[in-house]
Amino acid sequence: MTTPQTPLTNRLKRIQARLGIEADGVLGPETLSALERKLGIVVPERAMTKTLQRAVSLQCSRASLDLLVGFEVGSRQRYEREYQQPVWPGGQSGVTIGIGYDLGMTDKARIREDWSPLLTEAEVMALIAVQGVVGPDAKALVRGISHVRIPYEAAAQVFFTRTLPLFAALTRQAFPGVQKLPADAQGMLLSLVYNRGASTSGARRREMANLQRLMRASRLSLPALAAEFESMKRLWPELPGLQSRRQREGDVIRASKRRYQPAEIIKV
Numbered sequence: 001m002t003t004p005q006t007p008l009t010n011r012l013k014r015i016q017a018r019l020g021i022e023a024d025g026v027l028g029p030e031t032l033s034a035l036e037r038k039l040g041i042v043v044p045e046r047a048m049t050k051t052l053q054r055a056v057s058l059q060c061s062r063a064s065l066d067l068l069v070g071f072e073v074g075s076r077q078r079y080e081r082e083y084q085q086p087v088w089p090g091g092q093s094g095v096t097i098g099i100g101y102d103l104g105m106t107d108k109a110r111i112r113e114d115w116s117p118l119l120t121e122a123e124v125m126a127l128i129a130v131q132g133v134v135g136p137d138a139k140a141l142v143r144g145i146s147h148v149r150i151p152y153e154a155a156a157q158v159f160f161t162r163t164l165p166l167f168a169a170l171t172r173q174a175f176p177g178v179q180k181l182p183a184d185a186q187g188m189l190l191s192l193v194y195n196r197g198a199s200t201s202g203a204r205r206r207e208m209a210n211l212q213r214l215m216r217a218s219r220l221s222l223p224a225l226a227a228e229f230e231s232m233k234r235l236w237p238e239l240p241g242l243q244s245r246r247q248r249e250g251d252v253i254r255a256s257k258r259r260y261q262p263a264e265i266i267k268v
Contacts, residue, residue, distance in 0.1 A: 020263075024156060029164065029268045030062065057168040058179060058268045064187020064252065065266060069159075071191060071245050072100035076152050084149045086130075088139040091239060095130045095138050095145065098155035100194065101163060103127055104134035114162045118154040123147075167194045168268040174198035174208075177215035183265055184256035185222065188249040190268070192229070195245070207232045222257060226250035 009025040016023040021030055073079040079099070086095050086103075094104015103111065108128050115124050126145045133141060171186075171193040172178055178189050189211075200209040207228040214224055229250035236242040 025153065029160060029266045030065075057165070057172040058186045058190060059183055059265050060168075060187035060190060060268055061183040061260060061264050062266055063264070064184045064191070065164075065268075067248070067252065068187060068191040068194060069099060071195070071248075073155075079152050079155065083155075084151065085146050086142050086148060088142050091236070091242070092135050093138065094132070094134045095141055097127065097148070098150050099159040099163075101155075101158065103131050104138050105197065106131065114158050118157065119148070119150075164190075164194075164268055170198050174200070175212055175215045177220065180220060181225075181253075182222075182256035182258070183260050184258070185225065185253045188229070188252050188256075191245075191249055195242075204235055222253055226253040229253065 012031070013023040013025045016025075016031055019031070073083050083098075086097050088094075089096055094102045096102050096104075101114075106114075108131050111127050111131060112124055115127060119127075126148050130138065130141045130145060168190055171190045174193060175189055175198075178186055181189070196208070198208075199205055200212050210228050211225060214221065214228070227250070229246045232246045233243040
């Protein structure tokens with residue numbers, strides 16, 4: 001379907017192709033990072049203004065962000081097969097749309113701001129109607145909004161331009177010092193916060209509090225960070241998918257001290 005935005009999207013896809021990145025038509029962190037490299041724009045963190053520091057919270061590897069998307073929806077092909085309609089992932093999640101966008105955990109104003117440019121007013125209102133509901137109660141609501149379909153392009157646009165920067169800032173706020181980690185490890189902390197939020201209070205958040213404490217240490221220990229991820233598997237004895245995710249994140253953190261090529265780094 002052709003829209004007024006189509007010519008601009010096609011121009012952006014041509015630029016992305018020339019930059020050697022995926023031509024998805026989304027002006028997100030990967031495209032901006034590629035443009036900065038092409039133009040030779042390098043700003044050391046110590047020289048950033050506070051505004052720019054808020055705009056770029058983390059420097060993650062492309063591989064870690066691909067893994068995050070994989071955790072949420074597998075691949076584009078799987079997304080188009082299974083996730084274009086709202087789902088309930090289980091546990092204490094709310095109704096979820098797009099790339100892991102949890103309507104149960106997102107306030108109404110944010111839902112409207114994120115999705116109004118991409119959906120009809122009736123569809124946005126349907127999403128808002130299930131806002132704030134989590135757990136088994138959310139499962140019962142999925143069928144009622146099954147008519148809302150989110151194409152992959154729309155899901156990717158919200159994920160990379162709206163949701164990911166928000167959670168990157170939240171990750172840096174919750175875990176001061178995260179920006180000192182290797183790029184793969186920064187991506188895995190982002191993955192954790194995207195999946196669980198950033199709260200460190202309560203018995204089920206023991207490992208999150210330990211991660212926060214480890215981040216304050218004068219010398220960061222990658223194995224110690226990875227061990228906290230692995231310890232979280234205790235929380236989901238009946239959810240092997242989440243257990244596998246925490247293990248994979250821990251494995252990536254352990255191996256994250258490696259040489260990165262400039263083209264691998266994406267500023268989020």
